[in-house]
Amino acid sequence: MPAGQPEQRKPVEGGLQSVLTALDVLDCFAHEEELGISDVARRIGVAKSTAHRLLTTLCARGMAEQNPETGRYRLGMKLFALGQLAANRSQMHKIALPLLADLKERTGATIHLAIPDGVEMLYVERLETFREMALMSAVPRRVAAHATSSGKCVAAFDEVFANARLTAGLPPETQRTLGSARDYRAALLQIRQRGYAVSIDEAVVGLTSVAAPVFDRAGKACAAISIVGPTPRILANVGGPARLVQSAATVLARQLCR
Amino acid sequence: MPAGQPEQRKPVEGGLQSVLTALDVLDCFAHEEELGISDVARRIGVAKSTAHRLLTTLCARGMAEQNPETGRYRLGMKLFALGQLAANRSQMHKIALPLLADLKERTGATIHLAIPDGVEMLYVERLETFREMALMSAVPRRVAAHATSSGKCVAAFDEVFANARLTAGLPPETQRTLGSARDYRAALLQIRQRGYAVSIDEAVVGLTSVAAPVFDRAGKACAAISIVGPTPRILANVGGPARLVQSAATVLARQLCR
DNA sequence: GGCACCGTTCCGCTGAGTGGAACGCATGGC
């Protein structure tokens, strides 16, 4: 370290360095299915030996796994095990489940509960309808926030989240995905006015979704409930689903704040 | 440390100590929804300050969360986010999904894919049937391995797993749960002979399941596919479901080894 | 065959991580 600076203290750290680095390693895999040691080391800016040590440790506990054929690494199933526990125990999840089931019964469509995660929406629960199963499996568990009704919904009521998505860019998923900051902001404004969001073929061609925001105690949009279905069927009567998701979201929010 | 020992080296460790300890902390929450700092420190045998530092670090990255009301800690949603990625990317999951969907269509029942995790079975995928949804939600995502057909199935073909369950005990879930080591071993023997497992009201009263083992490249039972339904309906014709899960499991195993 | 890169291993230096002690604050039994 080049001397000269009057020994600036930096207690800023969020905690233990090696643990933080280990978690950084896991984060590396958020958008890459498989990575080698050297890759990981480069991404998080540590020595190769350090990355190797960290990954070996993570593997020892099942948080990561090594592909014996390629020698590269991937996320481990232990993460899934713990993640399931986390989700099942979350207050929101517990309260939301019956509401979502009711929504599904009333609409006969697929219902999602999603929360913001970084610049994407993470689908925490998905209740599928039998006949539409094939369609739905086209929707991954995590989608860029500007391409879905849930994502736009949360962004509309969370300035920080909206801006994060903007600076991360608005990559097109389909021809109808919002592509410019101008369109994006206009869409958010309309959502704030209407109280719900609609996405027509913006994430997957042929699928339309309607979402309403769930507000937490602090008044922040902490989740969204959405209905997804084939575009023609949903568009035939947008008002119905819109009213239903809104009321479900409101009930959920009220029970959360209790 | 009391001197006297000739300074025995112990390079046995699976890796970085502080990272391993951090993962131990997460494991503490496997069977407890919420824990305080002191609890955690006691469980993993470190100083309170260490536990606090570790949990603060985990919270900083969303792997844990602090309940602002009680000051205690729980698992964080980041685990869920990463866990979903891990599951979706797993080879088995990718191959199994269409097979499971087909099974569901043929039987009209609820289908599970489960993997062994510790002394329990972890449900990696669940395809629910509309009309039975209420019933199924009684089944949690993780069940003691002696009370389910999937668990007995894997145990029947994995001595280590079976013994682990035995030493952990056979807590009764219902009146019909296998309770003695003798019954347990007898059940496993029968499963080995028949090639599939049946659980009648052993996990949840009124529900019966039929499961077949999935073998990996090494010939170990690495997962199980199961069909669940109301006891009377399943028992009316056990052979059908049994043959179907067996064939699905065989196909999955073959494709896995490819 | 040479080169570049991979995952892995080894090693000595040092500062990050450790446990213990002290803090302020609830809780509850006397």
Added chain:
DNA sequence: GCCATGCGTTCCACTCAGCGGAACGGTGCC
């Protein structure tokens, strides 16, 4: 009302765990 107990949190000095760099064997591409 008060002391005892336990909580989550903060601080600190000692020391050994974790760091980067160098070296190794293997693989695949020019």
